[in-house]
Amino acid sequence: MFKLWISIKKDIRILLRDKVGISLMFVMPIILVVVVTGIQNSTFQLVNKNKLSIIICNTDTGKASKQLIEAIDKIGMFKVSQIAKENAKAVSDNMHTTDALLGVVIPSNFSAEVNTKAKNASDKAMTAFSGQADSGAAIVKRQPVSIDQLTLFYNPVLQESLRFSIQGAIQSALQLVQTRQTLRTLYYSSNEKELPKSLEDEMLNSNTTINMLPTSKDGTRITPNASQHNVPAWTIFAMFFVIMSLGGSVVREKVSGSFIRLKTLPTNYLVGLLSKQITYLVVTLLQAAVIFSMGIWLFPYLGLPALNLPSDLFALFVVTLVCGWCAVSYSICVGVFANTQEQANGFGAISIVILACIGGLMVPSFAMQGLAKTMANFSPMHWCLQAYYSLFLEGAKLKDVLNNIGSLFIITVIIQFVTYLGLKRKNLI
Amino acid sequence: MEVTPPLAVSIEHMGFRYPDNTDVSFADLNLQIIKGTRFGLFGPNGAGKTTLMNLMTGVLSVNEGSIKLLGQEAGTQNKEVNKLFGFVPQDFSFYKELSPAENLEFFGAWAGLNKAEIIKRTDELLHILGLEDVRNKPVEKFSGGMKRRVNLAIGVIHNPQVLFLDEPTVGVDVQTRQAIISYLHTLNDNGTTLIYTSHQLSEAEDLCEQIAMIDEGKIITQGHIDDLLKEHKHDSLEELFINLTGKAYRN
Numbered sequence: 066m067f068k069l070w071i072s073i074k075k076d077i078r079i080l081l082r083d084k085v086g087i088s089l090m091f092v093m094p095i096i097l098v099v100v101v102t103g104i105q106n107s108t109f110q111l112v113n114k115n116k117l118s119i120i121i122c123n124t125d126t127g128k129a130s131k132q133l134i135e136a137i138d139k140i141g142m143f144k145v146s147q148i149a150k151e152n153a154k155a156v157s158d159n160m161h162t163t164d165a166l167l168g169v170v171i172p173s174n175f176s177a178e179v180n181t182k183a184k185n186a187s188d189k190a191m192t193a194f195s196g197q198a199d200s201g202a203a204i205v206k207r208q209p210v211s212i213d214q215l216t217l218f219y220n221p222v223l224q225e226s227l228r229f230s231i232q233g234a235i236q237s238a239l240q241l242v243q244t245r246q247t248l249r250t251l252y253y254s255s256n257e258k259e260l261p262k263s264l265e266d267e268m269l270n271s272n273t274t275i276n277m278l279p280t281s282k283d284g285t286r287i288t289p290n291a292s293q294h295n296v297p298a299w300t301i302f303a304m305f306f307v308i309m310s311l312g313g314s315v316v317r318e319k320v321s322g323s324f325i326r327l328k329t330l331p332t333n334y335l336v337g338l339l340s341k342q343i344t345y346l347v348v349t350l351l352q353a354a355v356i357f358s359m360g361i362w363l364f365p366y367l368g369l370p371a372l373n374l375p376s377d378l379f380a381l382f383v384v385t386l387v388c389g390w391c392a393v394s395y396s397i398c399v400g401v402f403a404n405t406q407e408q409a410n411g412f413g414a415i416s417i418v419i420l421a422c423i424g425g426l427m428v429p430s431f432a433m434q435g436l437a438k439t440m441a442n443f444s445p446m447h448w449c450l451q452a453y454y455s456l457f458l459e460g461a462k463l464k465d466v467l468n469n470i471g472s473l474f475i476i477t478v479i480i481q482f483v484t485y486l487g488l489k490r491k492n493l494i
Numbered sequence: 495m496e497v498t499p500p501l502a503v504s505i506e507h508m509g510f511r512y513p514d515n516t517d518v519s520f521a522d523l524n525l526q527i528i529k530g531t532r533f534g535l536f537g538p539n540g541a542g543k544t545t546l547m548n549l550m551t552g553v554l555s556v557n558e559g560s561i562k563l564l565g566q567e568a569g570t571q572n573k574e575v576n577k578l579f580g581f582v583p584q585d586f587s588f589y590k591e592l593s594p595a596e597n598l599e600f601f602g603a604w605a606g607l608n609k610a611e612i613i614k615r616t617d618e619l620l621h622i623l624g625l626e627d628v629r630n631k632p633v634e635k636f637s638g639g640m641k642r643r644v645n646l647a648i649g650v651i652h653n654p655q656v657l658f659l660d661e662p663t664v665g666v667d668v669q670t671r672q673a674i675i676s677y678l679h680t681l682n683d684n685g686t687t688l689i690y691t692s693h694q695l696s697e698a699e700d701l702c703e704q705i706a707m708i709d710e711g712k713i714i715t716q717g718h719i720d721d722l723l724k725e726h727k728h729d730s731l732e733e734l735f736i737n738l739t740g741k742a743y744r745n
Contacts, residue, residue: 071603075592082591082632322585326648329551331576332604 068332072340079314080344086310090348091355094303098356099367101299106291106369116144117231119167120159124150127176129242134171136238142231143167157218167231168218175215183246187254194255215239245269290370296360297453298426301446303356304349304389305420308396308413311345315400316409319493334493338484342393349389375456380463384456387470388449391477395445398484401493420444425451448473502564502656502687503527503550509558510549520546520711522559527704529564529655532678532688534702534719536695536731538739541709543691544584547660550689551581563656577606580654584661586641587648590634594625594644597633598651605652612651619647622677639670646674656687663694675701695731705731709739 080086121137123130138145148159156168217235219228248268252260318324318337327334360372375381396413403409421427423437424446441447452469455461487493504526511519520542527533537543548554550561552568552575561568566575581587588597595616602612620626623643628636633644646662659678663671671694678701682688692698698705699719706716715722719731728734 067608068603071600075589075596075600078596079589079591322583322587323589325548325553325583325585326581326587326601327604328553329576329579329581330601330604331573331606333573336604 068336069340069343072337073344076314076340076344080310080348083310086313089309090303090307091352094299094306094352095356095359097302098296098299098359099364099369102291102295102360102364102369103367105295117142117167118163118165119143119145119169120156120163120165121145121147121169121171122150122152122156123147123171124173125171125175125177126173127180129176129179129246130171132245133175133238133242136241137169137235140234140238142234156216160218160220166220166223169235170216170218172215179243179246180250182243183250186247187250190251191254241269292360292364292370292372293457296356296372297457298450300353300356300385301388301424301449301453302417302421302426303352304385304392305395305417305446307345307349307352307392308399308417309410311341311393311396312400312403312409312413313406315341315397316403316406319400320405328493334488338397338488341397342390345393345396346386346389349392350385353385353389373457376460377456377462380461380466381456383463384449384452384466384470384473387473387477388445388452391445391449391473391480394477394480394484398480398487401484401487401491420446423447424449442472443476445473445476448476500529501526501562502529502531502533503689504562504565505550505559506562507559508549508556508561510545510554510556520549523711523713525706525713525716527687527689529687530682530685531704532682532702533690534698534705535689535691535708536693536698536705536735537708541739542711543708544660546708547581547658547689547691551579551658552576553581577652578654579656579658580605580649580652582646582649582657582659582662584664586645588633588644591632593628593630593632594620594647595629597644597648601648602651607652615651615653619651623647624673639666642666642670642674646677650681650686654686656689657681659688659690661692662690663692663697671697695735699731707735707739714739 119137121134123134134145134147137143146163146165148156150173152159156170159165160168215235217232219231223231245265248265249260252258252264315338318327327337357372357374361374362371365371399413399416400409403412421444423440424444425441426446448469452466452473455466455469459465506524508523509519509521523546535543535546545554549556550563550568555569563575564578566578568575589600592600598616598619599612602615607615616629620629623646625640625643625647628640633641636644642662642665646659649659650657657678662678663674666674675697678688678690688701690698690701703718704716705719705722707714715726717725723729723731723734726734726737728737
């Protein structure tokens with residue numbers, strides 16, 4: 066134990082005097098977390114709080130098109146501005162000059178054709194009501210209605226899922242206009258007077274509302290925000306960033322004269338590696354503590370949503386501990402196999418970005434398909450991220466993330482075994 | 495009946511090759527170094543001195559034959575034998591970010607000393623080697639001579655019975671060289687066997703009793719310095735060296 070304690074003291078001293086290494090392990094990940102959370106928070110706000118600007122060019126002069134514009138405005142997710150019908154061909158140019166993300170061109174026959182379609186539907190309904198539906202002679206023969214397409218222009222930066230939401234919203238506005246016109250026509254055909262406004266409102270607006278609630282395992286209803294998503298994810302990345310210091314440290318010791326002396330002393334080099342594991346495990350825990358603290362206390366001052374810690378703090382500690390151990394084990398493994406510091410740093414940096422990609426830090430793993438989804442299981446970051454998301458977003462307890470911790474533990478043990486083989490093969494132990 | 499003196503090192507039919515076969519190799523090498531002696535190992539560049547030193551200290555493992563240190567098999571897996579010897583490699587073998595005291599604390603612990611022994615030996619060695627004033631300063635800011643003294647201090651912290659020194663005075667000034675040589679004499683007077691390599695042959699004449707010259711992985715001569723000079727009719731070790739190894743450049 067004395068040898069181990071002295072070795073830990075030595076590693077701490079060397080680490081504290083390596084200012085560049087410390088900044089790489091603490092300052093860089095902090096900057097990364099703040100920047101990425103800030104950017105994603107802007108995106109969240111763009112989608113959730115800000116209205117999407119939409120330019121509408123109405124080439125129709127009828128009532129239905131005006132009702133459509135009103136309906137689009139009432140949806141609440143768009144900031145509507147109109148341009149003159151003479152500019153229909155220049156909608157996309159207008160979008161660029163005004164930074165609008167969407168543009169709609171309403172065709173000139175829109176109102177006329179909505180009316181025709183409503184009349185058709187009304188006639189069929191009246192025929193059906195009068196019991197003459199089965200009589201072929203009684204059905205009024207009309208030409209099929211064809212409304213020119215409503216054209217929707219969009220800025221390519223909009224994600225596909227958001228585009229589908231926009232399309233759905235405009236489709237529902239369109240449906241509302243057509244349904245209203247059909248109701249009015251049908252009512253007039255039947256009663257030869259206008260549909261009362263109160264009845265029209267009741268028939269059109271009595272839809273059942275949708276109450277959207279986030280689900281969680283602990284029953285809380287905290288809505289996830291950019292901080293809840295990003296801070297855990299980039300904390301994992303930061304922990305794996307120890308490779309920049311630790312991987313290089315192992316190589317430096319290996320290629321420097323000190324390693325030759327260590328080999329001639331009556332102590333197994335595994336003591337040295339255990340010392341590094343303990344020292345850098347504490348570093349990874351400190352990284353997590355610093356980043357989580359920033360999320361809780363500093364983010365609100367930066368205009369970002371505050372991080373809410375999970376209710377099961379012990380589970381959070383266990384997940385962080387195992388993830389840190391895995392990051393440290395991986396760094397030592399790379400250091401053992403690399404022959405130069407450049408190899409360790411280069412391979413280390415690229416490999417953790419790849420592990421982050423396939424682990425779902427950059428693209429959510431639920432959005433992955435086929436081989437990518439299978440490969441995610443081989444990234445330790447994937448299991449850690451799943452555990453963190455369960456804790457931070459779903460209010461899970463320790464028992465809910467044991468599966469993730471177990472997988473992470475198995476990967477870590479495999480990495481340790483590979484390191485042992487590397488040490489043996491290189492005659493280092 | 496002749497009594498065999500106790501041996502510090504016994505090399506018997508030793509064979510060694512580097513895995514890539516690019517460097518010097520040894521075949522059927524035999525060498526005995528008597529305990530308590532000051533033994534010099536000399537040879538031109540690339541002769542195999544450092545390789546032989548690494549084999550004796552267990553940094554490298556032999557392919558054939560055996561190397562025994564004080565009667566025990568040497569090798570990386572034999573940690574018991576590692577307590578018996580110290581090694582001062584040619585390259586600076588310490589953590590440059592740490593001070594002399596911190597380096598001695600770490601290497602002392604790894605050499606098997608307890609806390610009290612480390613403190614006592616650190617104070618002694620820093621005093622003897624003139625490093626007391628800089629005991630807490632990082633070694634990376636030291637001159638070459640100061641680093642050589644730190645390198646030596648670490649090698650002897652655990653009072654080894656056999657001390658291997660691979661060019662311990664290379665690149666130092668006269669004062670530091672004399673201080674180091676003087677300290678090595680003191681160690682030997684106290685019973686430590688010295689096994690030393692250097693290209694400073696005049697220095698070797700002052701320090702060593704017994705020598706061996708090796709070239710291309712073979713021992714070309716060995717014995718007491720005076721006997722060898724008499725046998726080959728030379729006045730100095732340098733003349734003997736040139737006579738045995740030639741004047742051609744070595745890599």
